[in-house]
Amino acid sequence: TQLLEQSPQFLSIQEGENLTVYCNSSSVFSSLQWYRQEPGEGPVLLVTVVTGGEVKKLKRLTFQFGDARKDSSLHITAAQPGDTGLYLCAASNNAGNMLTFGGGTRLMVKP
Amino acid sequence: EPEVTQTPSHQVTQMGQEVILRCVPISNHLYFYWYRQILGQKVEFLVSFYNNEISEKSEIFDDQFSVERPDGSNFTLKIRSTKLEDSAMYFCASSGPRSQVTSPLHFGNGTRLTVT
Numbered sequence: 001t002q003l004l005e006q007s008p009q010f011l012s013i014q015e016g017e018n019l020t021v022y023c024n025s026s027s028v029f030s031s032l033q034w035y036r037q038e039p040g041e042g043p044v045l046l047v048t049v050v051t052g053g054e055v056k057k058l059k060r061l062t063f064q065f066g067d068a069r070k071d072s073s074l075h076i077t078a079a080q081p082g083d084t085g086l087y088l089c090a091a092s093n094n095a096g097n098m099l100t101f102g103g104g105t106r107l108m109v110k111p
Numbered sequence: 112e113p114e115v116t117q118t119p120s121h122q123v124t125q126m127g128q129e130v131i132l133r134c135v136p137i138s139n140h141l142y143f144y145w146y147r148q149i150l151g152q153k154v155e156f157l158v159s160f161y162n163n164e165i166s167e168k169s170e171i172f173d174d175q176f177s178v179e180r181p182d183g184s185n186f187t188l189k190i191r192s193t194k195l196e197d198s199a200m201y202f203c204a205s206s207g208p209r210s211q212v213t214s215p216l217h218f219g220n221g222t223r224l225t226v227t
Contacts, residue, residue, distance in 0.1 A: 033215070041220045042202050042218030042221055043154065043218050044218070045216060045217075088154065090154070098159060099146075101146075101154040102153065103152075103153050
């Protein structure tokens with residue numbers, strides 16, 4: 001069973017601070033996705049990374065896929081209260097459709 | 112923007128009863144999925160469905176579970192005889208005509224199943 005470990009599990013910061021959350025595994029994945037989930041809603045896809053070493057930016061969010069395609073990070077610059085939520089990484093190790101999810105990082109940004 | 116819709120939002124049932132969770136995927140999507148999330152735990156894959164048949168399923172998806180696409184729009188998950196441990200949030204998802212590497216998953220807002 002492949003496992004995705006996310007760290008930290010919880011993060012509480014002040015508005016304007018920077019943060020990085022991590023998603024790690026001992027397995028190699030063909031692709032990795034980051035989702036954000038609000039209470040009472042389903043996960044919403046933020047980004048998909050496919051190539052080892054790939055970096056993608058989405059406004060103040062920067063996503064990186066490790067060179068060996070075993071890990072990923074999400075960096076948020078100048079966090080805002082609207083960034084508060086549960087951030088999930090999920091990965092697939094084949095061209096099929098089964099995603100393995102990490103346990104999530106619950107972020108709270110205080111004004 | 113098109114979205115995946117799930118009904119009901121909350122289902123309460125007694126142990127041993129059958130439940131059917133319903134989903135309407137995005138209309139031009141071809142791949143359909145069910146995931147579940149037990150309270151406080153990770154989102155877990157149950158099953159994927161393509162071309163009117165199951166393409167992958169997890170160990171969780173045992174004989175008590177079945178999926179069906181009874182018409183051109185609905186995608187259902189049936190649990191034949193519910194157990195207490197089936198209590199969870201069940202998410203339906205769909206993706207477009209290519210593999211999920213290039214076609215993102217769109218999740219519904221889930222059905223919270225409570226088995227008493």
